[in-house]
Every structure is written in C-alpha cells, then in structure tokens.
Amino acid sequence: MRISLNGGGWQLKDYYGEDWRWRDAHKPASRDTRHWCAAFVPGSVHNDLWQAGEIPNPYFERNSLLLEWIPARTWLYKKSFVAGDELHGRRVQLCFEGLDYAAQFFLNGELLGEHTGMYTPAVFDVSDRLRPGEDNLIAVVVEPAPHEQPQVSRTSKVRTHKSRMTYWWDFCPRMIHVGIWDVVYLNVTGPARIEDVWVRPKLADDFRQADVVVSVELDATPGQTVEVETTLRLHDEIVAQQRARHDLPAGRSRLEMNLPVNQPRLWWPNGSGEATLYEAEVRVGTPDSEPGEVSDQRAVSFGFRRVELAANETEDTSARPYTLVVNGRKLYAKGWNWVPMDVMYGVPRPAKLERLLRLAQRAHVNLLRVWGGGLIETEAFYGWCDRLGILVWQEFIQSSSGIDNYPSESPEFIEMMVREAEQIIPRKRNHPSLALWCGGNELTAEGSRPLDDSHPVLAALKAVVMRLDPDRLWLPTSPSGRVFGNNLENIARDPTGLHDVHGPWEFQGVTGQYELYNQGTSLLHSEFGVEGITNLKTLNATIAPEHQQPVTLDNVYWHHLGAWWVHQPAWQAVFGDVDDVTTLARATQMMQAEGLRYALEADRRRKFHNSGTLPWQFNEPYPMAACTSSVDYYAHPKPAYYAVARAYEPVHVSAKFPTAAWQGREQFEADIWVNNSYLDDLTSCTLNTRIVGISGKVYADWHDMVACPANRAVWLSSVRYPLEQLPEAVFFLDTTLTQGDSIFSRNRYAFTKAANWSPLLAVTPTELAAQVDINGDDWHITLTNTGNTTALWVWLEDSRPVGGAGYVYLDDNHFCLFPGETRVIPAAWQGVPAVERGLSVSGWNTPLLPVPL
Numbered sequence: 001m002r003i004s005l006n007g008g009g010w011q012l013k014d015y016y017g018e019d020w021r022w023r024d025a026h027k028p029a030s031r032d033t034r035h036w037c038a039a040f041v042p043g044s045v046h047n048d049l050w051q052a053g054e055i056p057n058p059y060f061e062r063n064s065l066l067l068e069w070i071p072a073r074t075w076l077y078k079k080s081f082v083a084g085d086e087l088h089g090r091r092v093q094l095c096f097e098g099l100d101y102a103a104q105f106f107l108n109g110e111l112l113g114e115h116t117g118m119y120t121p122a123v124f125d126v127s128d129r130l131r132p133g134e135d136n137l138i139a140v141v142v143e144p145a146p147h148e149q150p151q152v153s154r155t156s157k158v159r160t161h162k163s164r165m166t167y168w169w170d171f172c173p174r175m176i177h178v179g180i181w182d183v184v185y186l187n188v189t190g191p192a193r194i195e196d197v198w199v200r201p202k203l204a205d206d207f208r209q210a211d212v213v214v215s216v217e218l219d220a221t222p223g224q225t226v227e228v229e230t231t232l233r234l235h236d237e238i239v240a241q242q243r244a245r246h247d248l249p250a251g252r253s254r255l256e257m258n259l260p261v262n263q264p265r266l267w268w269p270n271g272s273g274e275a276t277l278y279e280a281e282v283r284v285g286t287p288d289s290e291p292g293e294v295s296d297q298r299a300v301s302f303g304f305r306r307v308e309l310a311a312n313e314t315e316d317t318s319a320r321p322y323t324l325v326v327n328g329r330k331l332y333a334k335g336w337n338w339v340p341m342d343v344m345y346g347v348p349r350p351a352k353l354e355r356l357l358r359l360a361q362r363a364h365v366n367l368l369r370v371w372g373g374g375l376i377e378t379e380a381f382y383g384w385c386d387r388l389g390i391l392v393w394q395e396f397i398q399s400s401s402g403i404d405n406y407p408s409e410s411p412e413f414i415e416m417m418v419r420e421a422e423q424i425i426p427r428k429r430n431h432p433s434l435a436l437w438c439g440g441n442e443l444t445a446e447g448s449r450p451l452d453d454s455h456p457v458l459a460a461l462k463a464v465v466m467r468l469d470p471d472r473l474w475l476p477t478s479p480s481g482r483v484f485g486n487n488l489e490n491i492a493r494d495p496t497g498l499h500d501v502h503g504p505w506e507f508q509g510v511t512g513q514y515e516l517y518n519q520g521t522s523l524l525h526s527e528f529g530v531e532g533i534t535n536l537k538t539l540n541a542t543i544a545p546e547h548q549q550p551v552t553l554d555n556v557y558w559h560h561l562g563a564w565w566v567h568q569p570a571w572q573a574v575f576g577d578v579d580d581v582t583t584l585a586r587a588t589q590m591m592q593a594e595g596l597r598y599a600l601e602a603d604r605r606r607k608f609h610n611s612g613t614l615p616w617q618f619n620e621p622y623p624m625a626a627c628t629s630s631v632d633y634y635a636h637p638k639p640a641y642y643a644v645a646r647a648y649e650p651v652h653v654s655a656k657f658p659t660a661a662w663q664g665r666e667q668f669e670a671d672i673w674v675n676n677s678y679l680d681d682l683t684s685c686t687l688n689t690r691i692v693g694i695s696g697k698v699y700a701d702w703h704d705m706v707a708c709p710a711n712r713a714v715w716l717s718s719v720r721y722p723l724e725q726l727p728e729a730v731f732f733l734d735t736t737l738t739q740g741d742s743i744f745s746r747n748r749y750a751f752t753k754a755a756n757w758s759p760l761l762a763v764t765p766t767e768l769a770a771q772v773d774i775n776g777d778d779w780h781i782t783l784t785n786t787g788n789t790t791a792l793w794v795w796l797e798d799s800r801p802v803g804g805a806g807y808v809y810l811d812d813n814h815f816c817l818f819p820g821e822t823r824v825i826p827a828a829w830q831g832v833p834a835v836e837r838g839l840s841v842s843g844w845n846t847p848l849l850p851v852p853l
Contacts, residue, residue, distance in 0.1 A: 159408065306326070405443055
C-alpha cells in the first residue's frame with residue numbers, strides 16, 4: 001500500500017548555512033521551536049511564505065524583486081506522523097518523487113542520505129528505522145538553489161538539470177524555485193516489491209491484433225518463489241490475463257510476459273478518434289498466499305497506438321521526416337508550445353491544469369511541445385494528455401542562452417544527464433500521449449546552426465532513449481535545422497533549407513507579416529509567435545491602474561513585466577498614436593490574434609509540405625503585462641486563443657493576400673483555400689465570398705461550387721475587386737463554406753484602405769443586444785448587432801474578478817458582427833456556483849454591458 005505524507009502538517013524554516021545543524025533542528029528533541037511556518041507538500045517555499053504572510057503577493061507589480069533572497073537560504077521541512085503497527089515486518093520505503101534541487105533527508109534524527117536532482121526520486125529503505133505505533137519525524141534540509149544561467153547567458157556554463165525559467169526569462173521574472181515539489185509517501189510491500197512495469201503494445205500491420213509485452217522489474221528479499229498475475233483491462237473488462245510462477249533470486253530481476261489482444265481499440269490523437277486507454281495490472285504474491293493477499297501490485301494505463309514520422313512533400317532528400325503518421329494515418333500537427341503553468345510549479349493546481357488542457361483540446365490541438373527551459377512534466381499533466389488525446393513532445397531541460405547555445409562537453413555533465421535520463425524515461429514511457437523525446441530547446445553551434453546527434457550530450461541522451469524507450473521518436477533539438485530562423489533572408493538564400501525552424505516572435509507589420517508567411521518554405525514550424533498585452537482584468541490585478549501609464553519601457557512596471565514585448569514604436573506604426581491602456585490592450589491583442597491566425601493558415605495551406613505548426617506560447621507561468629502567450633496566467637483565453645482555435649478547425653477556409661492595409665494599391669486581391677482534415681472528400685460544397693464595408697453594405701458577392709479532397713489543402717478560387725469602387729475606409733473579406741444546410745467553415749478578415757490599421761480605432765459606435773438561454777451548466781448567448789455599423793471584435797467575458805473558482809468555456813469569441821447579424825455562442829460552466837455565474841459583452845465600438853439573465 002501507499003501511505004501519503006502529502007498536504008498539511010509540515011513545517012518550514014529558513015537558516016543560514018548549517019545553523020540548522022547547530023540547533024539540532026532536524027532532531028525530534030530539538031528546542032528550536034521559534035518562527036516555523038506551516039508548509040504544504042507538494043509545494044513551494046515561496047508559496048508557503050506567502051500564505052504565512054511573510055512575503056507580499058509574488059504576482060503583483062515588482063514584488064518578485066523582494067523575494068530574491070529566498071533561494072539563497074537553507075530551508076528545513078519537517079513533519080511528524082504515526083507509523084501504524086501494521087507496518088511491522090513489512091518492507092517500507094520513504095519516497096520523495098521530486099525535490100528541488102539538492103537535500104539531505106533525516107528520519108528521527110538519523111541521516112537517511114542525500115539527493116540531487118529535481119526530476120529523479122529520492123527513495124530510502126526505512127523498514128528498520130520506522131517506529132511502529134510511535135511518532136516519527138521526517139526532516140528534509142533543502143540546500144540553497146544552485147547558481148544557474150538565466151535566459152541571457154551561456155548554455156556552455158549550465159551544470160544542472162533544473163528548470164531554468166525561474167532564473168529569469170522573458171515571460172517569467174526571477175523567482176528561483178526551491179522546495180519539495182512532488183509527492184511524498186511511504187511505499188509498503190511484502191518481501192517481493194515491484195520496481196517497474198513497462199507495457200509495450202506491438203501492433204500488427206493491419207492494427208487488428210497486438211502482442212502486449214509487459215516487462216516487470218522485481219526486487220526480492222530474500223530469494224523466493226512468487227506467483228505473478230498480469231491482467232489487461234478495458235473499462236473494467238478483462239481482455240487478457242496470465243498467471244505464472246517464478247523463482248526469484250535475492251535482489252533485482254526482470255520478468256517478461258506476452259499477452260495477445262484481438263481487435264484492440266486504438267488510442268487516437270485529438271480530432272482523429274477516441275483516446276482509448278487500457279489498464280495493465282501486475283499482482284505479485286506467494287504460492288501459499290491467501291486469496292486477495294499480495295506482496296505488491298501496480299496498475300498503469302497504456303494505449304494501443306503507433307506513432308511514426310514520414311517524409312515531407314519536398315524535393316530536398318536531406319531533410320528529416322516531420323510528418324506525423326499515427327496508426328497508419330498522416331496527421332497535420334496542430335500544435336502549441338507549453339510552458340510550466342506556474343512559476344511556483346510545486347503547488348498542485350489540478351483545476352487549472354485541467355482547464356488549460358481542456359482549452360487545448362477544444363482548440364483542436366493534437367500536439368504540445370513541452371519546452372526545454374521548463375519542466376519534465378508531471379504525472380498529472382501526462383494523465384490528462386492521455387485522456388484528451390494530446391500528443392506530447394517532451395524536451396530534456398536544456399535551452400539556448402543567447403550568448404552561446406552550446407551545451408557543455410564535460411564528461412561530468414554528460415554523465416549527470418545520462419543518469420537523469422535513465423531514471424526519467426522509465427517513469428514516462430507507459431504514457432500513450434508521449435510521442436517524442438527531444439534533446440532541448442534551440443541548441444546551436446556557431447552561426448546559429450542547430451546541433452545534431454554528433455554533440456556528445458545529445459548523442460548520449462539519444463542512446464538512452466533508444467535503449468530504454470525505443471518505440472519513441474527522437475529529435476536532437478528544436479529547431480532541428482538545417483537553417484534556424486524563419487525569415488525572408490534565409491528563404492532567399494536557402495529556400496529548401498528551412499526544415500524545422502523557429503521565429504519570428506513579433507508582428508512583422510501590416511504588410512511584412514503577410515509577405516513573410518506567403519513566402520514560407522518550412523517543413524515544420526515548431527516555434528513562432530506574436531506579442532500582445534494581457535487581458536485587462538489580469539492587467540489590473542497585476543499592475544495598479546495608477547502605475548499603468550505610460551505603456552513604455554521607461555515605466556518600471558512595464559519593463560519588469562514585459563521588457564521584451566512592449567514594442568511601442570512598432571505598435572505606433574501599426575495603429576498610430578494610442579493614448580489609453582484599454583485601447584492599446586485591445587489593439588495589440590487583435591494584432592496578436594490576426595498575426596497568429598494568418599501564420600497558421602499560411603502553413604496549413606502548404607500541407608504536407610509543411611507538416612505542423614506550434615505557436616509560441618500557449619500559457620504563461622506568471623501574469624505578465626505583455627508577452628506572447630495565448631492564455632493568461634489565470635487560465636483566461638486571450639483573443640489569440642480563439643483565432644488559433646478557428647485556424648485549427650477540421651475544415652477551414654482561409655484567404656491568401658499580400659497586405660492588411662491597402663493604401664497605394666489599385667485592386668484588392670485574394671486567393672481562397674480550404675484545408676480538410678477529414679478522411680473523406682467533401683463534394684458539392686458552396687463557397688460564398690463577399691466584400692463587405694464597415695457599414696454592412698455588400699460590394700461584391702461570389703458563389704462557387706467546390707470540392708474539398710480528403711486530408712488535403714487546395715486552392716478554391718481567386719477574387720479581385722477595384723478599390724476605387726470601395727468608398728469605405730474599412731472593409732472585410734467574408735468567406736463561408738457550406739454543404740446543404742451545414743456550415744463547415746466561415747472566416748472574416750478586416751482591412752483598411754490606409755497605410756496601417758488606425759482607421760479601425762475610429763469606427764462609428766454601434767449597439768449590441770444580448771439574451772441568454774440557460775439549461776443547467778449550458779448557456780446559449782444570442783448576440784445581435786442592432787446598429788448601422790459593424791461591431792468590431794465582440795468580446796464575451798466572465799464577469800467575475802480573476803482568481804475565482806471554476807471557469808466558463810466559450811465555443812467562440814472575438815469576432816466582428818455585421819449590422820443586423822446575429823450569432824449564437826454556446827457556453828459551458830464548470831465549477832462555478834450558479835449564483836456567481838455571469839457574462840459581460842463588449843466590443844471595440846460597443847459599450848460594456850452585462851448579458852441579461
């Protein structure tokens with residue numbers, strides 16, 4: 001059995017150096033009783049101090065600067081617990097699944113051992129050290145955090161396998177994490193203990209049969225004969241079972257069982273089918289055990305799936321394959337980049353984790369790249385990805401540093417990374433969501449050339465992956481080259497060399513954004529973004545309104561919480577002079593949404609020459625005032641989230657055009673494309689394309705009968721219209737793809753006849769009417785534009801302050817509504833008390849008003 005030592009009942013105190021030892025603070029009889037604070041495990045030292053009132057709110061303004069002393073101290077955790085008499089005579093391990101970063105461990109004042117490394121467990125045999133029926137004292141002395149490199153430094157100096165993000169990154173202030181960040185428990189077994197269960201389903205070529213190889217590592221004290229029962233289940237129904245007797249020597253040994261399964265239900269990524277999970281249970285007993293009595297047992301989830309990479313549709317035979325093939329089916333990678341969901345990543349946030357991953361699922365995401373400056377993600381993260389059908393690209397924690405991006409070749413560093421990998425990989429390899437291991441983020445040699453497997457540490461990590469998890473994919477780094485950056489200069493110099501690329505991370509301008517992505521040649525676009533200010537409620541909770549002006553880097557608050565992303569001169573070129581924060585926030589959020597939308601659409605139009613897009617970044621670990629995240633710290637989507645979700649829809653109609661601001665051009669022109677993710681052709685479809693003024697007047701209207709081939713992107717039509725016949729300063733391209741009464745996709749683009757987007761900020765006001773139909777947790781909000789001008793970027797929002805319990809999920813948001821037009825938006829509430837539920841609606845040119853109940 002497993003006895004949890006999580007939660008409260010822990011105490012915490014800081015010390016200089018080894019003052020704790022002088023005071024016997026780790027011993028039961030210590031008289032060091034002053035100034036301890038309550039602690040929670042798993043957790044974070046920062047969070048415990050905040051909850052105790054010892055430090056100010058870490059998530060407000062520049063308070064993080066006041067906390068930089070914390071990782072420089074030694075921290076002692078302690079907890080007393082009673083060990084039951086039933087533990088007498090049993091094998092008992094004290095297990096710490098994650099300690100950040102180095103610590104000494106004591107039980108009842110006796111040293112159990114030391115451990116270094118946050119992703120590997122510290123496990124101690126305490127069978128003969130526990131005092132059954134009495135109080136037992138655990139003490140953990142956490143050493144000061146190691147010196148490590150922030151974002152701008154040298155990768156060659158890195159000597160730890162610790163999250164670098166909290167040392168300072170462009171989207172996270174410096175709050176170096178320390179503490180017991182994963183679960184703590186007593187593992188109680190009989191004389192034969194299960195150390196590892198590895199489930200390897202081997203599917204036949206036709207996917208109608210599988211042999212499930214279950215490899216079990218056991219530790220026996222002493223040598224003995226055991227009965228091993230292995231059971232495979234689907235929804236509590238036994239699909240295969242095997243019992244066998246084995247003679248175990250003393251110590252560790254490995255057994256292997258092979259269980260055939262007919263007609264397995266496959267695990268599919270999100271959007272391709274059901275993510276079916278099976279369970280494998282291993283029970284170990286002795287021949288004379290009573291019925292139901294075991295020495296140890298373990299159950300793990302697994303799935304039947306095969307993930308491969310196929311060659312892209314390119315003439316460059318030197319390119320790596322980047323096209324996902326899952327269960328024999330080619331898939332376009334609709335990805336996003338994932339970062340730790342909190343700077344205090346040790347604090348469990350199960351509701352927030354579920355929220356974020358459900359948002360990804362609802363946005364049609366089938367792949368998350370776990371960035372190499374963050375975490376080897378938690379079991380809770382992988383469990384949700386397993387259930388939701390989200391593939392995971394997991395990087396080892398190595399990242400670029402700006403000055404140099406080349407990992408150390410020191411034998412000691414390589415040996416440390418190998419030891420880490422040898423423990424990390426077996427703990428993750430049963431997860432069907434885990435698709436790919438990667439050596440790290442943006443590891444390059446001179447000239448920004450991405451590293452390959454010839455670098456010693458990457459070669460060593462690959463060898464461990466191939467030995468311990470040979471069914472997984474591998475990439476040495478991201479991007480994997482041969483050219484690093486996505487820019488016009490590289491496209492002109494080496495158009496076929498942009499295999500897997502990164503960048504850019506900023507909006508390129510009302511013409512430059514479209515010019516770049518129209519000329520794209522990448523095979524995989526694994527990181528790129530657009531900046532924007534955060535949601536207004538989050539901004540007001542992070543920077544006091546009186547400190548928000550001016551929005552420039554001369555303002556210390558904006559500099560602290562957005563130094564890389566407050567681009568006032570560039571924003572001025574896009575929108576003109578904007579004086580107030582509210583308008584600037586809305587404008588940059590629209591810019592971010594439109595920039596990401598077009599980048600994704602352009603890449604998808606080249607399917608499967610380009611095999612996937614992964615915008616930077618999905619979430620953020622800290623409430624930044626401005627950055628590139630699409631979901632804010634409080635798990636509230638920004639407009640960019642909805643833009644990406646629409647761009648990833650299974651059938652998507654999009655437009656290719658040269659600019660968003662048409663000053664100096666005589667003719668509007670656009671090519672209309674469709675992307676079909678389904679396995680069936682769509683025939684007898686109608687494409688309706690219109691040019692509509694801000695007044696709602698239709699200037700041009702085209703209807704075409706089109707077909708959409710299965711799993712392809714194709715051109716449908718071209719539209720042209722003389723701009724001299726369009727007298728309005730703001731106009732739209734409106735596209736709808738239908739089949740009978742079914743709407744497959746609709747898309748709407750806003751344009752100006754000026755040199756930038758400034759006319760969008762001067763549109764005549766209009767009015768919205770809203771009503772809601774409530775059926776339990778499900779709402780349907782009907783919005784109608786009752787005025788004479790298009791309502792720009794209508795925005796529905798939870799009317800509560802940030803940080804409340806539960807969330808609302810909206811099917812769509814941030815859209816333009818023509819005069820007289822009506823949209824019905826489904827909404828679903830989760831975890832919000834009925835009396836607290838409420839929505840507000842607003843737009844660029846409509847007042848904020850509550851949705852009437």
